Amino acid sequence: MAHYQVICLSCQAVQDEAAMTSPAVGCTRCGGPLGFHYDYQDVRWDGRFGRTMWRYWRLLPVPDPTQLVTLGEGGTPLLPSRMLTGARVYLKDETRNPTGSHKDRPLSVAINHARRMGATASFVVSTGSTGISNAALAACAGLKSVVLMTQGTPAARVYPMYALGSQVVEVEGAIDDLIEQVIQLCRRHGLYLSSTSRASNPYQAEGNKTIAYELVEELGRAPDWVVVPVGGGGTLAGLLRGFQDLQRLGHVERLPRLVGVVPRDYNALEVAFQRGLTRWEEVLALPYHDCPPSILVKLAHSYPPDGMEALEAVRACGGWFLSVTDEEALAAQEACGRQEGLYVEPSTGAALAGAARLLQGGEVRPEETVVVLVSGSGFRENFVTMERRPLEKRTTTVQKLETVLLAMA
Secondary structure (H helix, E strand, O other): OOOEEEEEOOOOOEOOHHHOOOOOOOOOOOOOOEEEEEOOOOOOOOHHHOOOHHHHHHHOOOOOHHHOOOOOOOOOOEEEOOOOOOOEEEEEEHHHOOOOEOOHHHHHHHHHHHHHOOOOEEEEEOOOHHHHHHHHHHHHHOOEEEEEEEOOOOHHHHHHHHHOOOEEEEEOOOHHHHHHHHHHHHHHHOOOEOOOOOOOOOOHHHOOHHHHHHHHHHHOOOOOEEEEEOOOOHHHHHHHHHHHHHHHHOOOOOOOEEEEEEEHHHOHHHHHHHHOOOOHHHHHOOOOOOOOOOOOHHHOOOOOOOHHHHHHHHHHOOOEEEEEOHHHHHHHHHHHHHHHOOOEOHHHHHHHHHHHHHHHOOOOOOOOEEEEEEOEEHHHHHHHHHHHOOOOOOOOOOOOHHHHHHHHO
């Protein structure tokens, strides 16, 4: 008997997984979004998979763990922070994943499902981490990979996807409109879509739960706070589901408070939270159609595709949203490199800046534990950071080298 069922999150109707031609489908009864119900009896982690995320397969939509395709996702370290003070602060370093970001977790679930469904290609809409993860894991599984993005995406951001074998397609228009269009096309033609929104693929949405499982294993309990950079909203929502799983299993007594950090000019979720908006139509009515460019491009969604789920998640655990500027994110990125020894992408800098404000605001007690999700490596974003913070260097001669070195000591 399978350890999970595909269900409708609206009407709870059980779905026939074998009848699905594409993950970008809704409930056959009411059209609602799809999710999963698990058998929580006798759940235990599987030591055969070492420290990778696949030791949690009994709470993932994977029927046969012996057939998994993996690059070793998960098992990332939890590091005490030096730069953030005022409580016990840790950094969950997701840059240690195979392609350098937390997106390897959801994409590994999606690609394994694609392979099981007999797909020959995996499609994603992405301008960064999701596209790289899709390319790498699809290559590992023997699938073609296709990445669609808005026109004008910098070649330096795209090239790793191409180097990993992806076919690259640029499309005119806004990213959120493109996401919806691709969902409809994949649904119509039975193409396998691995993009990281629930409407695109409910399977991938389960991968981020494993971050919560690891945090509780590493700390021995749930943290008091988790600070998360928010783009589409799915990572934050997945984290809450992970902690709820552990609460149901009796591994934790309470849920941590989740704080989502968004770009200042793309803060629809922050405004929606503050105003108490409860319907997505109300969020879509907010004026975010012509937002200025942001260095936090991976978080810059005018209307995040999983935004309603993220709003419900922070409300369920007593959290909230806050926004930071590009300048705050860049300053935190620089401080992280100099004080933590971690070179992170600007979007992670946003989470660090948000955590600093949270700690300074007086809501966190000194004895509490705060975890900041370090979502992605800065090595793939060199060109972005260098434009805003150019390289500084000294030039000298061999004759003067001794003097220069002693001055720097």
